[in-house]
Amino acid sequence: MVLMRTPLKIARQLGSAKEGTDHFWKQRVTAVANVFLGLFLVWLIASLVGADYTTVKLKLSNPLIALALLGLIVSGTLHMRLGMQAIIEDYVHSEGLKIAALMLNTFFAVFIALASIFSILKLSFGA
Amino acid sequence: MQATSGRSARPERPLSPHIQIYYPLINMVMSIVHRITGAALYIGSLLLAWWLIAAATGPDYYNYVVSWFATWPGKLILLGYTWALMHHMLGGIRHLIWDTGLGFDLKTIDILSWGSLAGSLVLTVLIWFCALNLGGI
Numbered sequence: 001m002v003l004m005r006t007p008l009k010i011a012r013q014l015g016s017a018k019e020g021t022d023h024f025w026k027q028r029v030t031a032v033a034n035v036f037l038g039l040f041l042v043w044l045i046a047s048l049v050g051a052d053y054t055t056v057k058l059k060l061s062n063p064l065i066a067l068a069l070l071g072l073i074v075s076g077t078l079h080m081r082l083g084m085q086a087i088i089e090d091y092v093h094s095e096g097l098k099i100a101a102l103m104l105n106t107f108f109a110v111f112i113a114l115a116s117i118f119s120i121l122k123l124s125f126g127a
Numbered sequence: 128m129q130a131t132s133g134r135s136a137r138p139e140r141p142l143s144p145h146i147q148i149y150y151p152l153i154n155m156v157m158s159i160v161h162r163i164t165g166a167a168l169y170i171g172s173l174l175l176a177w178w179l180i181a182a183a184t185g186p187d188y189y190n191y192v193v194s195w196f197a198t199w200p201g202k203l204i205l206l207g208y209t210w211a212l213m214h215h216m217l218g219g220i221r222h223l224i225w226d227t228g229l230g231f232d233l234k235t236i237d238i239l240s241w242g243s244l245a246g247s248l249v250l251t252v253l254i255w256f257c258a259l260n261l262g263g264i
Binding site for chain 2 (some may be wrong): 028032084087112117123
């Protein structure tokens with residue numbers, strides 16, 4: 001078999017999309033983080049069921065809780081963006097629509113991340 | 128030699144059989160549900176962001192938002208959200224196990240697939256029981 005790829009191409013291991021295993025690996029790293037951070041979220045919300053506003057505000061402004069929440073937001077939005085990207089690439093075949101959907105996907109993930117991070121920081125540092 | 132460039136010149140070829148011709152097996156169904164719960168959690172992230180925004184806005188708006196979550200449709204959505212999160216988490220762990228190359232014999236595949244379904248239901252019930260009756264986990 002004649003190898004058509006150059007030695008440099010093989011050494012880089014980036015493939016035709018120039019990304020290599022980047023998508024796969026980030027999906028896995030955030031998945032592992034989300035197992036722990038997701039269980040933390042479940043615990044947090046369960047412990048705040050029926051709580052009044054003062055209790056909620058106090059708990060969310062606790063530094064450890066805020067840090068874990070920030071971790072969840074970052075890891076979660078990265079993970080869901082990659083996941084939705086895979087869904088779009090599987091089902092949207094028209095090139096223009098696909099590019100628009102992928103762009104909207106990024107905008108949505110960034111919106112969720114920024115709105116949540118801003119809220120958590122405001123609860124921690126705001127009056 | 129005839130030019131074959133352009134879409135119009137492409138011949139009609141038969142498509143390969145798709146999922147509707149296969150008998151649904153548990154690992155296949157759980158794989159599909161994994162994607163569906165992932166998409167549901169994607170939309171559901173709006174609820175988490177809404178809740179955080181409400182908490183950062185003030186007591187009036189927070190109570191208003193929580194009163195929406197406390198309605199029957201609101202509770203149903205949160206119950207579904209809990210189950211989707213647990214199912215996607217256990218399904219994800221199953222896929223992480225498979226990523227290592229382990230657990231691919233038929234018996235283990237069935238156990239892992241049924242286990243993620245059963246586990247997600249048990250965890251959802253457990254979480255809601257603790258949240259409603261014990262005031263948190």
